[in-house]
Amino acid sequence: MFFPLSVNLYVMSEELRPGLEGVLVAESELSYIDGEAGKLVYRGYAIEDLAREASYEEVLYLLWHGELPTTAQLERFSDEMATQRSLAPGTMDVVRELADQREEPMAALRTITSSLSAADEDADETAVTDLEANLRKGKRITAKMPTALAAFKRLRDGDGPVDPDPEMDHAENFLYMLNGEVPDAVLSETFDMALVLHADHGLNASTFSAMVTASTLADIHAAVTSAIGTLSGSLHGGANANVMRMLKEVDDSAMNPVDWVDDALDRGERVAGFGHRVYDVKDPRAKILGGKSEELGEAAGDTRWYEMSVAIEEYMAEQKGIPPNVDFYSATTYYQMGIPIDLYTPIFAISRVGGWIAHVLEQYEDNRLIRPRARYVGELDRSYPPLAER
Template sequence: MTTARGLEGVVATTSSVSSIIDDTLTYAGYNIDDLTENASFEEVIYLLWHRSLPTQAQLDELKSQLSENYDIPQEILDHFKMYPIDKVHPMAALRSSVSLLGLYDEESDIMTDEANYRKAIRIQAKIPALVTAFARIRRGQEPIAPKKEYGIAENFLYMLSGNEPTAVEIEAFDKALVLHADHELNASTFTARVCVATLSDIYSGVTAALGALKGPLHGGANEQVMKMLTEIGSADNVEPYILEKLNNKEKIMGFGHRVYRQGDPRAKHLREMSKRLTEQNGQPELYNMSIEIEGLVTGSKNLPPNVDFYSASVYHSLGIEHDLFTPIFAVSRASGWIAHILEQYANNRLIRPRAEYTGPNMQKYIPISERG
């Protein structure tokens, strides 16, 4: 056996959901650039789950199925109100509430293909409502019911603020959802597949994925990027702040990626969205600071920005609280998790790697009375 820390370079399975080849990301063979410019998030959901783009009739059916399942049980809303609101991170609330959803689904443990697809629809439809409901409840506000005629992006922004989002905001958020939908065998996706490979249910798989996404080295990075931008405060402080971090060999969140060598192909789309939105809301300094940070970090360490770096200023410009950035990642990535979960079920084998033992050998039991 050979070992690889973090399983780096190890090919653990085959998949037709998405690929990263020569720094190009594709969903079912479609280049992410093509999809970001042309496809809606709902089209991408269909693509990931079926490996083909939908016809208009198929897309209409999917949208109808999602809209019919937007609502979440009142018991979960009541449960949110029991949380220690000032101490609970929204990712912890989302992780727990998705697990709770399984308790109210009569098909939770039915493992037929048809039942799993119906559960996939319910989970994808309800996650945006869970995130926005918790966000409002912790502010002392009542949750806002989704509008059946709205898509996921428009509904999320509406349910969060209570205001009708602009066309630019809807477009930007929808593109962000497309960009985050799947990313091959990342940490949370691998976690989901390991979980359901035991033939555990889909709610367990998505809950396990949420637990992995919660970490700052995965989904939490964009929240840390916004924290950094807030600490810097103004363009005058960018250079001394970043140079101090670089001199101290501190990690700067939002840069570099294990599987990309020439740069994350998603970053350029979010960079452009950041420019448009920060100009629209009168905060162009956020974009300008980000550009300067990119120049310093990439110039010094040859680390280009990843998807998290510019998504921070995009979400901030949409008026979204910073600790909701990772739950938004989950709103999108649930589509990819579900695609991989369904693929795992379809050709399952228990995932059980080995570990190279590095501890002592040939130890002999000593009675407790004789231990020093």
Template sequence: MAEPTTASTSTDAAGNGAPQKSRGLEGVTALDTELSFIDGQKGELLYRGYTIEDLAQNASFEETAYLLWKGELPTQSQLDDLNGQLREARQVHPDLLDHLRHHTPKGANPMAAMRTALSMLSAYDDEADVMEPEANYRKAVRLTAKLPTLVAAFDRIRKGKDVIAPTGEGSTAHDFLYQLNGEAPGPAAEEIMDAALVLHAEHGLNASTFTARVIGSTLADMYSAVVGAVGALKGPLHGGANIEVMKTLLELDESGETAQEFVDRKIENKEKIMGIGHRVYKTLDPRATILRNLLSGLSEEKGDTRWLEMSDTIRSTVKERKGLDANVDFYSASVYYLLGIEADLYTPIFAMSRMTGWTAHLLEQWQDNRLIRPRAEYVGARGKTVTPVGDRG
């Protein structure tokens, strides 16, 4: 369920019960959901009743996607069927690849490129405007399958490399890393990528998910809703945070400044440290714990522990000085970096995973749809009259 807080009511001048304002809608419960539950005080995250720790360790990304879409973990035959659908749907129309090659600047922001490519996908989907539940489920599968192909193709094209077609085999994590790097990933890299996709798949009524549900509540199609979600995720206060985390770590590594000195300077200047603190969690983000453990193993495997050491020092120092803890972005940045992934692809990879959550929320929204239409309190001027244009000066 969403955060279990509701807006209180007050009485306006006419004696009517009116909702109290909440800046940023913080603490406001807008709707009911069965998809995920967050306890910010305990640092707990559930997907449909399963802890994130259990899913990250014992369920694949594909199993997690099925769980979010269908409400239960799949049987083996159901999982085999979903895997078959995902593998078949990974190919994208050649026109989209031509657009990325010839009409997308090499220096384009990857999220801007994905925003356009996802919108274009709808033109090649015969069911784009079909709103029956099964058609929407099939679109959720296709969107989840095709976005990794688009991300990998964009990255290779901008580097002057040939696009690698999906293999039609293996997991989402395996095929994405293969298309991105041109070689099959090792078991550890595939396992870590798969776990990262599970961890980012769903997280309540965050900004991008709320955007998707608002658009969906108008009965706009699924493509319109997820394009809006991508636009929201692009912001540095949402999906772009782990890019800023990695920039910070790289700058710190080159500066010669110690991690403690860095934190002291940031606190003294009252500057935000990206990847630290969360609107919901008042303790350590449970996803950060899992990613920290993945980073530890990957660092040892790569023989490069500096990112782990810097991150741990920053985290412990901020916790001691400010009482704030790490969120999911704090350790995911270093995990992706050690997997050889360009920093500006971190947010598109976030979108690859969160596509399952966005589409699951849309499927839920449309089960009992109501237009989402909050009100704004007018605080502007009153009583003005129009002066003829010639008299205005």
């Protein structure tokens, strides 16, 4: 049967799914999540194996190229990333200005990331879907975001920025730039593992935001900036910071953690770090980070944060049947590493940028403008009154 080109060839479903919950909008080869079994897979590899064996650079290569790198490929990829860490003078001026204004860290990271395009030699690519150009831009964005965040934190605190060290890997270099001293192997390994665990997680809100932006054929800088803006919302990012603030409040109160949580629940408050839109069981990433939190506490001779967390987890499981998510144990892990609480969500961003870029590359590869529709529930057939009669 012949249809004129003007005929709309799709049928709109009348089923309303607020928040698009459970709606399939794309096919992806990047992340597989089994919420009932508590399983997370990147391109076929279990997150437990990647967290234990792979570096963040290896995971980036896997997400962007589809396969784990050989030794030579990883060395070349890591070297290319390391050479892109420095910020252009104009970008550093933006960082200084935002630090002087005491901008909120996520807002600062959003603005700085957007400004990176000004000094990107591929930013004027007319073909925004050019894979090689986008891979180059992706490396620059991923390499520079940690430098910008560390410099922002130090300038805000009255310290000078620390230049990146190309001899260090991605995780070690960030901690070095953040604190001004070379981190020990345990801290570097722990932070690298945290980056791996947060690198991707399907079509979460920020990833979907990046995909929507990319589907308009906006460039990769715009897509990542859009994702950062989405992550800044309290219903997506910020949970691990709220967990740590909660634990500090429990500690300051000198109350038994279970009693404190019980009182909070009686007041109708939500306990941070519990529940997940996808997982029905304990988040597999929480299991891994819980172990690292315990190790850090034991190494420091102070396990109270871990013990407090376990007590709350067990109580919530018994009373509410709600398991913890990744934010619950990333909070104490970061805190014991000496990372300021208001940097937790930006740190999430400097990890998840790898997944955002991977999904954007996938979107460009087989692009279709993402354009859902809303069911109109307003009035119809209203008469237009002249201005003088209103």
